[in-house]
Amino acid sequence: MSTSTTDTTQKHQATLDAAVEALHGRTFFAAFPENPSPEIYGADADKEGRASFKAHRDQRFTELQQGESAGWAGQEESPYEQASLGIEYPYYKPETLVQNAQEVFGQWRKLKPADRAALLTETLEGMKDRFFEIAYATMHTTGQAYMMSFQASGPHAADRALEAIAAGYEEQTRFPEETRWEKPMGKYNITLHKTWRAVPKGVALVIGCSTFPTWNTVPGMYASLVTGNPVIIKPHPKAVLPIAIVVAEVQKVLVAHGLDPRICQLAVDANDHLIAKELAENPAVKLIDYTGGSAFGEYIEGLKGKTVFTEKTGVNSIILDSCDDLDKVAQNLAFSVSLYSGQMCTAPQNFFIPEGGVKVAGELVPYEDVVQKLAAAVTSLAQNPKAGPHVLGAIQSATTQERVRDLALEGSRSVLAHGTVDNPVFQNARTCSTSIHEVESSRVEQFSQELFGPIMLVIKTRDTQESIRLAADLAREHGAISCGAYTTDSAVKEQIMDEMSLAGTPVSFNLTGGIYVNQNAGFSDFHVTGGNPAGNASFTNPEFVIKRFTWVGFREPIA
Amino acid sequence: MSTSTTDTTQKHQATLDAAVEALHGRTFFAAFPENPSPEIYGADADKEGRASFKAHRDQRFTELQQGESAGWAGQEESPYEQASLGIEYPYYKPETLVQNAQEVFGQWRKLKPADRAALLTETLEGMKDRFFEIAYATMHTTGQAYMMSFQASGPHAADRALEAIAAGYEEQTRFPEETRWEKPMGKYNITLHKTWRAVPKGVALVIGCSTFPTWNTVPGMYASLVTGNPVIIKPHPKAVLPIAIVVAEVQKVLVAHGLDPRICQLAVDANDHLIAKELAENPAVKLIDYTGGSAFGEYIEGLKGKTVFTEKTGVNSIILDSCDDLDKVAQNLAFSVSLYSGQMCTAPQNFFIPEGGVKVAGELVPYEDVVQKLAAAVTSLAQNPKAGPHVLGAIQSATTQERVRDLALEGSRSVLAHGTVDNPVFQNARTCSTSIHEVESSRVEQFSQELFGPIMLVIKTRDTQESIRLAADLAREHGAISCGAYTTDSAVKEQIMDEMSLAGTPVSFNLTGGIYVNQNAGFSDFHVTGGNPAGNASFTNPEFVIKRFTWVGFREPIA
Known part of the structure; x- marks a missing residue:
């Protein structure tokens, strides 16, 4: 039995409206508390999260619902232990993933922007329930300390995701779906019924980095999804688990609403070869978000026929x-x-x-x-x-x-x-x-x-x-x-x-005290807006979402 | 004595507000009547416009205020007469034009978006006074019939220009210039004063075509100008006069407000060589709008470090x-x-x-x-x-x-x-x-x-x-x-x-009667929005203006 999309849309409308308002107020706004305290997240949240993380170790990750895999792969090591995590993820051939995405494109793009936005907001609730598990997964892949692992990969990432959802929702609903256009011609009027569609560009790819596996991945992932593009998440092979959990949560919500989970797929590298290039060069892939080094970033930017968002290196x-x-x-x-x-x-x-x-x-x-x-x-x-x-x-x-x-x-x-x-x-x-x-x-x-x-x-x-x-x-x-x-x-x-x-x-x-130049607040600080070679990721100004779809109009005379 | 920018801003605020509203209503809106009737434009408007056009023939065009030229050039012929118009325009070396633009960049970018928008709206009034002169200039360069020459190069172009001004004004004022950001930290709050600037990308180039010398040029021209970029207009060598008149009107308004007229320059080709490539490849040129054939368009799109808007060929x-x-x-x-x-x-x-x-x-x-x-x-x-x-x-x-x-x-x-x-x-x-x-x-x-x-x-x-x-x-x-x-x-x-x-x-x-598939209405029909190889000019959706500037934020603790 599937959950009603209409109910979900109603459930999250207030959150979306508040997020859109926050985008334009740019004052402090956070939908997800950054304080990992038991008062907020529950007395056992930390303990359970740690246990859940431990349970993944030396196991296959079987939560994904994207079909039978061509094998299993995993290369993660804990910087705290300098030892393998022993986790394996299902491996799919790049062409399989792209074909899957193409197959489900029609289903996803035909939903209304408001419905997609609500479904995606729903997925953040699932992510929130696993913030501590994601925190430990982040610690033991990136080497971040506990507090940063929790905040950056959990609430801050979820807020950046919500920001992208809200921006995409706003941009797709900024122009009317239809209107009556009536032009006075002197003795008579010409009257047209006009409609418009925000048409997604196609299959989207997000290439993650090893240091911020969710924070740098979810903005592009949710920006592409909310604008109707099926998305393939290709994490860094050394930092898979945090985002694998997020993808699993997205797939759960899709399935619960009667949608195909392959609208959002995880693409892990094989143990013996990397697959980012093969995915990026596939002609069906139209959108690419990339975080990482400049050399590979410039290669991505140079690919023909792709809309690309990058966060590369900079000298601060x-x-x-x-x-x-x-x-x-x-x-x-x-x-x-x-x-x-x-x-x-x-x-x-x-x-x-x-x-x-x-x-x-x-x-x-x-x-x-x-x-x-x-x-x-x-x-x-x-x-x-x-x-x-x-x-x-x-x-x-x-x-x-x-x-x-x-x-x-x-x-x-x-x-x-x-x-x-x-x-x-x-x-x-x-x-x-x-x-x-x-x-x-x-x-x-x-x-x-x-x-x-x-x-x-x-x-x-x-x-x-x-x-x-x-x-x-x-x-x-x-x-x-x-x-x-x-x-x-x-x-x-x-x-x-x-x-x-x-x-x-x-x-x-003149920063002193508890605020630092490194910090970057969702809903307030624009991030990598494209003014220099460090990239054009642009979390989240309108450019970050509107380049992911195309406006197409239709018109017909009204008798 | 210079006109007050503040007065001009107040004068045009209602027009701008109406234009922004029209962008989102997408019902019929026209600030400039398309009917060339004497009731609207005056009993002698047509006659005077024709006389003004004739007065240009076999003369040097001396209305530009962009400094001493390196020579004179002109290659226009009337398709109606298959004879030269005999008009010469001042020729400037590409590096001179780019250097001029760089010199005046500071002055132009430091104006507030609302002031720039109002000044540019003022220039459309000057253009309107010359609609008939522009119409005859268009006829005798493009071969368009009289009615299309008037409508497409006059009111329709001016409406497309106003649309770009309005969109640019809206996008630059969609986020606050400043805010107080206050983050609760439990026992205390962190408070920052944040400000943002919409930073223009730099020198802009607009490359025009031979068939629609104003309609296809003014959107990019005004979109770059309203977002603070000085602009160089490089018309097709066979269709200069219509846009030369518009540039002259822009320069008049700039001068009247104490600004440097080189904020908007005309760049004609020399008689013995074309200058588009040299202009386009100049590293200081950051924005390029191009209308014309696909081969040159693809060359323009392939230039590194440029933001490019094209309208190339398509198969309809x-x-x-x-x-x-x-x-x-x-x-x-x-x-x-x-x-x-x-x-x-x-x-x-x-x-x-x-x-x-x-x-x-x-x-x-x-x-x-x-x-x-x-x-x-x-x-x-x-x-x-x-x-x-x-x-x-x-x-x-x-x-x-x-x-x-x-x-x-x-x-x-x-x-x-x-x-x-x-x-x-x-x-x-x-x-x-x-x-x-x-x-x-x-x-x-x-x-x-x-x-x-x-x-x-x-x-x-x-x-x-x-x-x-x-x-x-x-x-x-x-x-x-x-x-x-x-x-x-x-x-x-x-x-x-x-x-x-x-x-x-x-x-x-199902179009029949007095409305045709070729027609494309400002403020309602999106034009070339980037969904296929014909181009991404995108008159005028937000993409057309926001890619011309970058958001940059500043923050400082409030004690």
Whole structure:
């Protein structure tokens, strides 16, 4: 027996309306609480989530309802244990997945946008019930610490998904489905009955990354789905479980409403070969969302006949000009570079500091003092047993750890060597504290690429003018996803806003306390809006959804 | 003394609000009357417009205010006289034009969207005062008949421009400029002051075509301008005057408001070389609107780092299944293929007729009878001295005339040979009546490309199912901008809507009387929305404007 789509649509209308309103208010809005407290999620939620995660280990994942598989595959390892999770997922040939998607396209696209939006909102309830399970799955694939694993993969991701659903719903219902068009011709009128359809583009593909398996996947996934496109989710082979759970929940809701679960499919790589290219190049695939490195991202962007949304790499800057309290600034920045060991797309990398020092409450603090204060704050955080492991987490990939270890920047000065971060629970965790290198401002090639991981570069500039110029040039030419600036001078602030706006980079000013440049709030902060080479994912402005469908109109005279 | 921008903004707010409302109502709306009657435009408007046009002939066009030129150039010829217009325009090197645009970018982008929208609306008043002059300029460059020259280049173009202004204004003001973001953290709140800017992408280029020099140019031109991008208009070298007048009017308003006229520049080709490629490839050019042939359009689309809007060629179909009155249908279709001698992007080319005939008021009319009825209607229109010349106009380019003359489709049957159309005023006009060829449905290669000009192909199909399949396949694979269908069967109608919607092609059903498949109404009919290879100009849905700017946000704690 299937659940009525009409009932589901009515059930979620208020949520959708509130989400659309939030998109335009851009004040704080969250449909899913980020606090994993028992008061909110239930006394046993955490324990049950952990147990559910453990139950997946060394088992086949059998929750998917997308037909018989061609085999089983799984390559996940826990960065906390440096050991395999032992989970296998059904493997399907790329052409099977695309053909499945084509078969169910008609069924999905013929639903009204409001019905699709409601069904998809319903799936987020299923996801919410598994936030803790997803959190542990995220920890043990990405290396994120527990709190980030819960928040980023759970409520924050679900809010970003709801944001995409709401934006897609709004854009598809912004123009009338039909109208009577009556043109006065003098002695008579010409009258036409006109109708319009928002026509989805076709099969959609979402290629996930290893560090944020749900947060970076669900926006494109839900944006494509709400606009009527069947979607194939191709997670990073090292971070499958968190999004596999979400896909299973989507399939459950589809089946409950009498729809084909293959409207949303999971596509895992085979153990011996990757399938992203084969999927992406299939002519039936019209939409691709991609998160990951720039080289593969540019290959995706270069494919003909596809609408592509990317979040690639960027070089994020901090501009230090002046502030009121340097200690607070240093603590805030130390947290930002250390959070998840610098493995966030929004983590700052390049710190531009004037050689003349930073004006603090009216007095100049010499350059070297600023550098040492930053280094001390970084060290203090990493070595604090109550904070360090919970902020830095673990390193997702051995490659990242090697990058930190092997980094050689000719002519640079090592300000702080990397170290390990003792983890109270996981003795074998792959950890790495932040290293700091001072590089010459003339050696742009050393700081013009993303050094993914816990690496902080300090660049001594002639003055703030040079800092701004370098930060803006880097963003424009190499991409940037975030920028932090500290200044008490309103003219400097306006200049930074103007120059970074032309480089398409959002700027956080004078952050201290419990808010960080890395953080990015659904329903308020636009994310990667396309103004520089870092990508055009555009969570979530109208562009993120309207490029997924086409308006087509029909007209006929009314007698 | 400069006019106050604030006054201008207030002056046009009501017009803008009405235009935004019309965009969403999609009922009939026109800010500029299409009727060239003396009651509306003044007793002497036509006479004065004709005199103004004549005064341009054999003169240099000196109205532009974009600095000293590097020379003079002009290549226009009247299709009605097959003689040079003798008009020369100032020529500027491409790098000069781009540098000019970069210099004035700051000034233009820093205006508020509402101010830009109002200034641009003001320019349409200047354009309106010159509608008749533009009409004669259009006649004698494109070969359009008088009525189309007036309507398409004057009021319809101005309405399309206003539509782009309104859409751009709406999209840039859909999100707040600032907000107070307050996040509850349990014991305290984190409060940020957030601001956002719609950041224009940079220098914009609009490449015009020879047949609709204002209608196809002003949407992209105004869409780029309203979103803060300085624009360079590169008209087709054979159709400069109509848009030169519009650019001059824009520059007048800019100057009157104390702004640099180089915010909107005209870029004519040199007499000995074309400059479109050099302009398009300039790295500072970020936005390109292009109307014209597919080969150059695909080159433009392939340029890296540009946001591109194109209107290329398409193959438009008519599907004949059933109707109530075949005579009325034949008259309507004869008008559609003959209007401006088939030189419209929306003109139908391929007529799919079932071999079993067309059901007319319940009775089957044999295939050949239908074909002959269409041919008779086409002949009757071309030979009617009171209608023929005023509908068919003249042929813009000798190449088009040669295409009709030399067309050889192996194995096809000539149903109707082309002829001339006597023009009562211009004995030397380059004219050509519509030719009709019957081609085999199996010879898809013969009807899968646009045969620009007065060429009608009749394709005998097994049945309506084959007609629909061929029309949809052609649109999906080769592009289409319009489709006409005649059916009294609601299931067939729904099937056509569904299949053509997947091919991204709007369909007009059962048109008879004074409304034609070629016509496309501002504020109501979406035009070339990107669903097939004909292009993605998208007049005017949100995509047409939002891809011209980037959202960038700024945030700072509130103490």
